[in-house]
Amino acid sequence: MASLLGLSGRRFQVVYRICGTLDEVRNRAREISVEQTVEFPEALLPAGDIRDQLVGHIESITPLDESRHEVAISYAVETAGFEFTQLLNVIFGNTSMQPGIRVERIVMPEVLLQAFSGPRFGCRGLRDYLGVTQRPLLCTALKPMGLSATELAELAYTLALGGIDIIKDDHGLADQPFAPFHERVARCAEAVSRANRITGLKCIYAPNVSGCGEETLRRAYSARQLGAGALLIAPGLVSFGMMQQIASDERIGLPILGHPALLGSFAVHPDYGISHYTIFGQLMRLAGADATIFPNYGGRFSFSQKACKAIAQAASEPMGRLRSIFPAPAGGMTIERVPEMRTVYGNDVILLIGGGLHTHSPDLLANCREFRRLVEHGL
Amino acid sequence: MASLLGLSGRRFQVVYRICGTLDEVRNRAREISVEQTVEFPEALLPAGDIRDQLVGHIESITPLDESRHEVAISYAVETAGFEFTQLLNVIFGNTSMQPGIRVERIVMPEVLLQAFSGPRFGCRGLRDYLGVTQRPLLCTALKPMGLSATELAELAYTLALGGIDIIKDDHGLADQPFAPFHERVARCAEAVSRANRITGLKCIYAPNVSGCGEETLRRAYSARQLGAGALLIAPGLVSFGMMQQIASDERIGLPILGHPALLGSFAVHPDYGISHYTIFGQLMRLAGADATIFPNYGGRFSFSQKACKAIAQAASEPMGRLRSIFPAPAGGMTIERVPEMRTVYGNDVILLIGGGLHTHSPDLLANCREFRRLVEHGL
Known part of the structure; x- marks a missing residue:
């Protein structure tokens, strides 16, 4: 022996x-x-x-x-x-x-x-990539599921015109018949690029590439080729190891937004599983997410403010040579809560408002501009 | 719209x-x-x-x-x-x-x-593959972590001589320096094959191929080439989608033992997550496992007999054209409990005894033969 x-x-x-x-x-x-x-x-x-x-x-x-x-x-x-x-x-x-x-x-x-290269961009890299030096980043999601690729692209165009920095797929957009992956990504990337030429801004589109096994990798390659500016990946669905592989693949080389789908079961009971700090903070970062999306306190979900702050702490505190990453609180956020969220999270945060951007007023473009104004205000 | x-x-x-x-x-x-x-x-x-x-x-x-x-x-x-x-x-x-x-x-x-091909072998296919028509299958694990590839192969040789049907890696054997994946798989597959030539039986070796992203797939291909007879995959670590891809890959074509690592967090609290029936039964089967390993009631873990029976039910009840699969209760099982487990699970079960095979008496070979005798008894 x-x-x-x-x-x-x-x-x-x-x-x-x-x-x-x-x-x-x-x-x-x-x-x-x-x-x-x-x-x-x-x-x-x-x-x-x-x-x-x-x-x-x-x-x-x-x-x-x-x-x-x-x-x-x-x-x-x-x-x-x-x-x-x-x-x-x-x-x-x-x-x-x-x-x-x-x-x-x-x-x-x-x-x-040292065995883990971690996030390719991290906070600073993503800021450089977007040309945003100091303020929080603005993010929203393409939804609802059921819109065609053309309709989603029209939506993306409006959101990009309105000054959003990152437009991600809703995490429920996969490769369904009503908006197939390739068509959706091509149309949305083109629409965002077209809006950028008008605004002079750099908005990026982050399609959801989560799929089965190698299909995730194939979608990531396709997304890059089709002009996506970032990727949305749910490691609870595709594994942290797959997200890590994509983060470290030079041929992809795009920022990654880590989505919490299915990971809730680890954190949601206070005496079971894996803490918010570890699963949405430490593990997301170690596996290469440049931003970690999680349900903000006071929205549709039950996470406490303490749990959310713990995630933000794990995203930014020293962790060897691994880059710090953005917390991206979401899940029922509204434009009205922007000032509060800035107070709680500071400037190194991605403010992700989905449905709330549509309900603020019937004018989506104006809502985006109001969102942006609130974020730029006071800097 | x-x-x-x-x-x-x-x-x-x-x-x-x-x-x-x-x-x-x-x-x-x-x-x-x-x-x-x-x-x-x-x-x-x-x-x-x-x-x-x-x-x-x-x-x-x-x-x-x-x-x-x-x-x-x-x-x-x-x-x-x-x-x-x-x-x-x-x-x-x-x-x-x-x-x-x-x-x-x-x-x-x-x-x-119909979108899911499910288990390639299933109960009947695995029985045909092993040439065991009716009795429960005997399974054990190579352990402890820390043994060299040579030592693990010696152990596998003894277990195969003793009449075990399936010898799996302990799920903690990955690609550590003390027993690197390729060397371990090559040596253990060879040892089992050598024992088979002596016994005239068909024992198979199931290495753990769970790795990061595509590495799981690469290990599965290597395992096949190196003479493995089955694969151990933990979908909680590598994703159900990756297991499904491996199950449906003609070039691999080996039976899959699904391991529950990390999936416990879904099932362990009775009011949260995903039921034992669904995660260890329905989802394992849908994603192509030919056997689902889970902690038996009354062992080191807390699963109830009712939960275990629900898993066994999901493994075998009608599910479209998907093959039924083997429940593989484990986790602190002993030779003494074989008669009871046969009563509870019937004959379509994989009896997985790990450490208990070593503690029954100091003679491991004799313990394996006793295990086999108990399983063959009364058929």
């Missing part, structure tokens, strides 16, 4: 919040340290590195209240194989099937972070 | 369980029917098909108790674009971010099911 595995001795840490009394949590922590690594009866583990280094180390147990504790477990960086998929597997693969355990945050040493 | 979208009129149904009083649930159901489709202010929807057909239809609301209701919402099949990723998006994309809503089951018409 192996004993000298040539391990670096470097470890990354996962901080779990675990329900239970101190005794219960001690046991659960021990089980996690085995489950997430060797998944083997401890008594039969060979002496040496497997037993001493590969099994997770419980670094600390801190009571939060009588029934919940924060537990830090460290893992040898080699267990994660320096790839995103296996990193996620070590963090929470099998333990996702246990009740009352939540990943609060991940602490990664430089040697592990 | 469009009004004649050329819709077929065919719809699929998602049955949600929603927390709240009847009035609350009526409102929540209405919100879901909009959120999962047009995601647009209803008052502004154009008259015609978008408003009448694309918005979800609330088909029924049935009280379960005072605070929970079962709600059936139907969606036009065209919203799902006849592709897995978008189907999942319509089922639960944004609604995953709402608390207290759970997908209980999906009811798909033939026209939608």
